[in-house]
């Protein structure tokens with residue numbers, strides 16, 4: 001097993017629902033430690049850059065509008081196999097297909113308004129953590 005870091009975002013729908021703490025608690029209960037947390041309002045340019053891999057997708061414009069519609073809570077989660085573990089706790093992209101015990105099953109609405117983002121691989125996790133946090137902000141809590 002590998003100690004990993006992944007980038008998590010509580011999206012505007014879940015922040016507006018005041019669910020940030022409950023969602024972070026679900027990650028903690030799964031053994032993921034939030035080692036840095038910040039609530040921010042993304043600019044259009046930031047949302048476009050963060051989701052650049054999806055630029056050509058038909059939902060890109062709506063995704064950027066959604067992600068800039070209100071504050072988001074960005075965090076770095078650290079733990080064993082954090083990237084896969086986080087995505088297990090999140091559930092699938094489409095909230096309607098997510099099990100009730102997952103974050104998206106509990107707090108998401110549909111395939112777009114799905115409460116959380118989580119990095120999908122070690123390479124993207126490193127880029128996404130660096131997008132929001134500097135090394136000095138990341139205090140590892142592993143012992």
Ligand code: IDP
Pocket residue numbers: 054059063092093111112113114116117118120
């Ligand atoms: P993921 O968040 O589960 O990794 P991605 O395929 O990376 O899913 O898509 C990024 C985000 O774009 C999703 O979380 C969701 O908010 C939105 N999205 C993905 N597919 C669709 C779609 O078919 N229609 C509308 N929005 C979508």
Ligand code: MG
Pocket residue numbers: 118120
């Ligand atoms: Mg993705």
